[in-house]
Amino acid sequence: MHLPRLLQERFRESLASLTDRADDYAAMIRPTADPKHGDYQCNCAMPLSKEVGRNPREVAAEIVDKLRIDDICETPQIAGPGFINLTLKTDFISTSLSSLLGDDRCGVDPVKSEKSIVIDFSSPNVAKPMHVGHIRSTVIGDALARCLRFLGHRVVTDNHLGDWGTQFGIIIYGYKHFGDPEVVAANPVQELAKLYRIVNQLIEYRKSKRSIASLEQGVQSAEQAVQEAEEFLEGAEDSKKKAAKKSLASAQRRSQSAITSLNAATEKVNVVESDPVLAERAKLHAEIDQAVLEETAKLHQGDSENLALWEKFLPHCKDEINRVYDRLGVEFDHTLGESFYHSQLQGVVEKLKQAGLAEESDGAICVFMDGFDAPMIVQKQDGAFLYATTDLATLQYRLNEFNPGEILYVVDTRQSEHFEKLFAVADQFGLEHVKLVHVNFGTVLGEDGKPMKTRSGTLIGLESLLDGAVERAKQVVCDPDRLTTFDPPMDEAEQEMIAEAVGIGAIKFADLSHHRTSDYRFNLEKMVALDGNTSAYVQYSYARTQKILENAKKAELDIIQLVEQHGIEMTHPAERNLALMLMKLEESLVTLHKDYAPNQLVDYLLDTARAYSKFNENCHVLRAETPQIQAARLSLVCLSGRILQLGLQLLGIGVVPRM
RNA sequence: GCAUCCGUAGCUCAACUGGAUAGAGCAUCGGUCUUCGGAACCGAGGGUUGGGGGUUCGAAUCCCUCCGGGUGUACCA
Numbered sequence: 001m002h003l004p005r006l007l008q009e010r011f012r013e014s015l016a017s018l019t020d021r022a023d024d025y026a027a028m029i030r031p032t033a034d035p036k037h038g039d040y041q042c043n044c045a046m047p048l049s050k051e052v053g054r055n056p057r058e059v060a061a062e063i064v065d066k067l068r069i070d071d072i073c074e075t076p077q078i079a080g081p082g083f084i085n086l087t088l089k090t091d092f093i094s095t096s097l098s099s100l101l102g103d104d105r106c107g108v109d110p111v112k113s114e115k116s117i118v119i120d121f122s123s124p125n126v127a128k129p130m131h132v133g134h135i136r137s138t139v140i141g142d143a144l145a146r147c148l149r150f151l152g153h154r155v156v157t158d159n160h161l162g163d164w165g166t167q168f169g170i171i172i173y174g175y176k177h178f179g180d181p182e183v184v185a186a187n188p189v190q191e192l193a194k195l196y197r198i199v200n201q202l203i204e205y206r207k208s209k210r211s212i213a214s215l216e217q218g219v220q221s222a223e224q225a226v227q228e229a230e231e232f233l234e235g236a237e238d239s240k241k242k243a244a245k246k247s248l249a250s251a252q253r254r255s256q257s258a259i260t261s262l263n264a265a266t267e268k269v270n271v272v273e274s275d276p277v278l279a280e281r282a283k284l285h286a287e288i289d290q291a292v293l294e295e296t297a298k299l300h301q302g303d304s305e306n307l308a309l310w311e312k313f314l315p316h317c318k319d320e321i322n323r324v325y326d327r328l329g330v331e332f333d334h335t336l337g338e339s340f341y342h343s344q345l346q347g348v349v350e351k352l353k354q355a356g357l358a359e360e361s362d363g364a365i366c367v368f369m370d371g372f373d374a375p376m377i378v379q380k381q382d383g384a385f386l387y388a389t390t391d392l393a394t395l396q397y398r399l400n401e402f403n404p405g406e407i408l409y410v411v412d413t414r415q416s417e418h419f420e421k422l423f424a425v426a427d428q429f430g431l432e433h434v435k436l437v438h439v440n441f442g443t444v445l446g447e448d449g450k451p452m453k454t455r456s457g458t459l460i461g462l463e464s465l466l467d468g469a470v471e472r473a474k475q476v477v478c479d480p481d482r483l484t485t486f487d488p489p490m491d492e493a494e495q496e497m498i499a500e501a502v503g504i505g506a507i508k509f510a511d512l513s514h515h516r517t518s519d520y521r522f523n524l525e526k527m528v529a530l531d532g533n534t535s536a537y538v539q540y541s542y543a544r545t546q547k548i549l550e551n552a553k554k555a556e557l558d559i560i561q562l563v564e565q566h567g568i569e570m571t572h573p574a575e576r577n578l579a580l581m582l583m584k585l586e587e588s589l590v591t592l593h594k595d596y597a598p599n600q601l602v603d604y605l606l607d608t609a610r611a612y613s614k615f616n617e618n619c620h621v622l623r624a625e626t627p628q629i630q631a632a633r634l635s636l637v638c639l640s641g642r643i644l645q646l647g648l649q650l651l652g653i654g655v656v657p658r659m
Numbered sequence: 660g661c662a663u664c665c666g667u668a669g670c671u672c673a674a675c676u677g678g679a680u681a682g683a684g685c686a687u688c689g690g691u692c693u694u695c696g697g698a699a700c701c702g703a704g705g706g707u708u709g710g711g712g713g714u715u716c717g718a719a720u721c722c723c724u725c726c727g728g729g730u731g732u733a734c735c736a
Binding site: 004028030031032033034037041043046047049050056079080081082083123125162165166253338361362363364365366372373374375376377378379380381382384386387390413414415416417418440442443476477482485486513514515517518519520521523526529530531532533534536537540543544547548551552587588590591594595597599600603606607610613614616617618620621622623637658659 | 661662663664665671672673674675676677678679680681682683684685692695696698699700701715716717728729730731732733734735736
């Protein structure tokens with residue numbers, strides 16, 4: 001059920017005699033912004049009037065005159081410069097609503113032309129703890145996969161794991177120098193993580209140590225700039241004071257951020273140097289960054305010892321990330337990591353050379369392209385391949401294996417340039433039949449508006465983030481005062497289950513509720529709040545529907561019978577509004593697909609939950625005046641519950657029967 | 660420097676890609692109801708969509724320009 005499409009068909013017929021671009025004009029149907037203009041509006045008369053050189057209201061009148069739509073809408077109204085306003089007939093809404101009953105797709109028609117769509121998302125580096133930066137790709141990618149699949153597309157999800165990079169050099173180095181084979185064997189996941197941290201800390205120490213001099217210089221020049229700005233402000237004429245204040249504030253910000261960077265580096269150095277054990281280690285492993293790269297290179301060249309270690313460690317690293325996926329309820333059809341493509345990389349480079357696309361420059365093999373300052377480097381001076389190479393190999397493999405119509409890369413927006421290059425190269429490879437999309441997304445910011453970090457400046461672990469949300473959700477949802485109102489009482493297990501659903505849901509919902517391309521501020525308190533634009537509000541609305549159905553002792557089959565017997569009679573505006581909302585799920589999903597923007601569905605669910613609340617407030621079900629009215633209300637409650645549940649499920653969020 | 664994204668209510672964010680009086684939620688203030696669970700509902704205030712110009716029936720959206728910010732910029736991913 002996609003109302004704009006239905007209306008569009010009618011307009012196309014009516015427009016056919018006026019223009020040969022009837023399709024384009026018929027597409028100009030929108031929901032109205034204000035209910036007083038009806039439910040939908042068609043905005044085609046104004047542009048069309050220009051094409052045919054006539055008065056827009058006249059054109060609108062002619063369109064309306066030819067329009068056969070009285071089975072769906074009241075008489076269309078022409079308003080303003082030539083808007084055609086459409087109000088659905090309440091009968092039509094009732095009939096449509098009853099057709100949703102018993103339909104497990106909730107009225108969403110499967111797409112007519114299904115596509116095969118590959119979605120590349122999450123893609124963490126194994127052996128490195130997952131952190132806050134992995135939320136967005138994982139949550140957005142999973143939601144897209146669920147929604148597009150539900151729409152009827154053949155979706156292939158692939159987790160392009162970073163399982164072949166420097167982080168393994170780090171672990172291998174750590175194992176060789178700090179590892180105890182027995183301890184690692186006994187508790188591999190934790191021990192490997194520990195080894196990673198030890199080596200990484202030393203590398204960070206070295207980096208920081210090297211950068212301190214230039215950071216100090218940065219602070220100095222920033223402070224000088226502040227001073228200059230202050231002096232300028234003092235001497236400035238009144239007319240320039242405002243501008244001078246602004247540039248002073250800007251200089252102060254820069255100075256602050258320079259100081260922060262310097263402090264972070266100094267802190268990393270001090271942590272190591274103030275600890276005798278660490279200081280000794282740092283001295284012993286002075287060349288550690290180089291050594292780690294060498295271990296990585298040896299692995300890539302097939303060194304038997306390192307390869308054996310890699311094979312031994314990889315499963316444990318996967319266990320580690322799979323635990324997080326289990327908790328998030330995320331699954332993949334394929335997990336083909338970088339290592340899977342290793343043997344194909346040389347071939348890709350050769351192919352690029354043969355096609356005349358790649359050439360040597362400064363010892364590296366590069367693809368130069370118009371419109372880009374820097375080339376795409378596919379092989380380094382030292383012979384190593386890069387992620388551009390892997391991405392090309394991956395693309396090639398996916399085209400052969402999955403024959404997709406679309407490939408979506410759910411990856412941070414900071415990698416835009418990489419994907420522009422990748423797509424440009426792919427284009428020259430003759431891949432124009434597949435739609436390649438970089439589904440980019442913004443950064444998760446802390447309360448201070450800067451990328452989210454812990455107080456000590458490190459990234460926040462994903463698991464501790466989830467733990468925090470669940471814990472907070474439990475405090476809020478399982479408040480002892482509230483719990484006393486439940487009958488039967490909630491046992492500990494149920495409380496845990498609710499906290500998990502609400503806590504994890506809160507994080508996902510908050511992420512998905514923002515347009516993916518914008519940055520957003522992470523605020524746990526607001527996310528798990530019971531009021532506001534939160535998952536808990538939607539989940540709670542669902543729980544209320546279930547309570548009413550329970551009290552009414554009616555299952556969906558009973559309701560279908562009641563409707564067959566009594567029909568659906570709507571007497572209150574809140575009923576009509578809710579019913580109309582319930583018919584719009586497909587609309588939100590189609591819009592979602594157009595922009596790969598899950599916030600479309602989030603907005604829909606919030607609107608629906610609010611419409612339900614209003615209905616719930618105004619329209620008593622059990623005390624309904626007549627059986628007809630009650631049948632209608634039971635239908636609305638039942639379908640509201642089903643659609644809220646389905647919508648949340650399509651976002652990867654669960655519901656609980658009571659909370 | 661170049662490229663690119665952004666600037667919307669006090670705060671956090673939307674706005675179906677050019678449509679009517681720019682919407683939600685927090686927060687603030689006021690109101691409703693003997694709860695099919697009040698975690699509710701109704702209402703009010705709050706905006707020159709960073710500034711200025713342009714395009715047209717119509718601009719938060721497109722173009723130009725200035726101001727302010729983020730990000731990326733040859734061998735990391």
